[in-house]
Amino acid sequence: MAEIIRDKYGRIIFTKEMKKEYTVLVPDMLPIHFNLMKNIFTAEGYKVELLDNKGANVKQLGLKYMHNDICYPALLVAGQFLDAIKSGKYDVNKIAFIIMQTGGGCRASNYIHLLRKAIKKAGYPNIPIISFNISGLEKNSGFKLTLPIIRKTLASVIYGDLIMLLSNQTRPYEVKKGESDRLIKKWVSDLSKQFRVSKGYGFKQMRENFDKIIRNFSDIKIEKKEKIKVGIVGEIYVKYAKFANNDLEKFLEEHNCEVMVPGLLGFLMFKVDARIQDHLLYGGNIIRNVLAKKLLHFLEKIENAFMEAVEKSRFTQLSAYEHTKPLVNGLIGLGNRMGEGWFLPAEMIDLVNYGYENIVCTQPFGCLPTHICGKGMVHKIKTMYPNANIVPVDYDTGATKVNQENRIKLMLSVAAEKLQNE
Ligand code: SF4
Numbered sequence: 380m381a382e383i384i385r386d387k388y389g390r391i392i393f394t395k396e397m398k399k400e401y402t403v404l405v406p407d408m409l410p411i412h413f414n415l416m417k418n419i420f421t422a423e424g425y426k427v428e429l430l431d432n433k434g435a436n437v438k439q440l441g442l443k444y445m446h447n448d449i450c451y452p453a454l455l456v457a458g459q460f461l462d463a464i465k466s467g468k469y470d471v472n473k474i475a476f477i478i479m480q481t482g483g484g485c486r487a488s489n490y491i492h493l494l495r496k497a498i499k500k501a502g503y504p505n506i507p508i509i510s511f512n513i514s515g516l517e518k519n520s521g522f523k524l525t526l527p528i529i530r531k532t533l534a535s536v537i538y539g540d541l542i543m544l545l546s547n548q549t550r551p552y553e554v555k556k557g558e559s560d561r562l563i564k565k566w567v568s569d570l571s572k573q574f575r576v577s578k579g580y581g582f583k584q585m586r587e588n589f590d591k592i593i594r595n596f597s598d599i600k601i602e603k604k605e606k607i608k609v610g611i612v613g614e615i616y617v618k619y620a621k622f623a624n625n626d627l628e629k630f631l632e633e634h635n636c637e638v639m640v641p642g643l644l645g646f647l648m649f650k651v652d653a654r655i656q657d658h659l660l661y662g663g664n665i666i667r668n669v670l671a672k673k674l675l676h677f678l679e680k681i682e683n684a685f686m687e688a689v690e691k692s693r694f695t696q697l698s699a700y701e702h703t704k705p706l707v708n709g710l711i712g713l714g715n716r717m718g719e720g721w722f723l724p725a726e727m728i729d730l731v732n733y734g735y736e737n738i739v740c741t742q743p744f745g746c747l748p749t750h751i752c753g754k755g756m757v758h759k760i761k762t763m764y765p766n767a768n769i770v771p772v773d774y775d776t777g778a779t780k781v782n783q784e785n786r787i788k789l790m791l792s793v794a795a796e797k798l799q800n801e
Pocket residue numbers: 450451452453485486487488614615717718719743745746747748749
């Protein structure tokens with residue numbers, strides 16, 4: 380059995396032996412993207428499982444073992460881990476957890492320490508928690524992000540974004556229900572097979588796959604119906620994770636809406652660019668700045684390939700990352716980079732410009748960045764764009780689903796009336 384080794388701060392290192400013996404549990408956020416990523420790591424010899432446990436118990440465990448003024452996403456992730464431990468499904472001596480650390484100043488960078496504290500307090504001090512980061516924040520001998528893994532992971536981000544975009548614009552209009560979901564499964568499986576044999580993440584292969592995926596979705600038979608177009612923005616976890624937002628996308632689809640959820644790549648580009656903006660504003664390490672510029676350039680190339688492919692089709696896409704910056708001129712500075720920072724109001728304006736004037740801005744309780752850059756910007760955006768119909772919705776353990784849905788329904792009734800008049 381793998382030996383428990385700690386670093387000088389007492390953190391358990393995920394060792395090579397653990398890689399062979401342990402199951403790594405991942406909190407789910409974006410099912411398409413995360414399933415692709417899971418398959419990449421499985422092919423590399425890891426045992427990985429996506430957690431989809433939900434319900435009141437998860438929230439209660441989060442509340443019990445985390446400080447109760449911590450932000451909602453941190454609380455849910457801790458609750459999911461603790462619920463998994465207590466489920467009896469796993470050998471608690473052979474599991475590890477993994478979470479992403481962005482390296483920013485927000486709590487997303489500090490989650491990991493809070494989680495370790497919570498897991499220890501719950502009586503499991505020997506469960507390793509792995510940090511998934513590319514900023515070199517924490518290292519583990521048994522968990523290495525090699526260049527092929529990083530490239531495949533980035534490819535799965537863009538494939539996930541593409542499939543999400545296409546399926547959201549197809550599902551509400553399908554003649555035969557379930558066609559889009561069938562294609563999602565097919566492409567997650569096909570792409571995972573390609574990754575396994577080191578294919579599918581070079582630019583040429585990505586372009587070919589983009590065209591094939593778009594062709595497949597275009598072939599789904601649809602009937603044109605009038606739908607309310609709704610954009611979903613907000614804090615990254617609450618915006619994407621259906622457990623956190625009470626299955627918002629499904630709720631909207633059931634209420635005659637077509638949903639647009641901005642992709643993950645834009646957020647990653649914003650996070651990389653934040654380093655460059657920091658350097659412009661405050662100076663600092665030149666090497667880091669150069670590396671950030673190179674990485675941003677690489678991501679722009681991926682984004683370009685994606686946009687060129689979608690451009691040729693009937694599907695709507697939002698602006699390229701670089702083109703979102705001028706949208707917030709006079710509204711918020713580019714140095715505002717905690718949480719979703721300036722990119723959140725930019726996404727809202729971009730959605731309005733592309734006809735998704737009705738917007739749900741999801742915000743977790745205890746999240747100061749989203750309250751400033753999300754809710755705090757709504758009034759000004761509405762003044763600048765009178766067509767914008769935005770509703771900020773708070774998500775936390777105390778907020779009731781009925782209350783949230785009533786607020787959204789109010790926004791939808793305004794949208795439906797406008798649609799009828801048009
Ligand atoms: S952005 Fe908000 S919700 Fe996300 S980690 Fe930071 S404080 Fe928490």
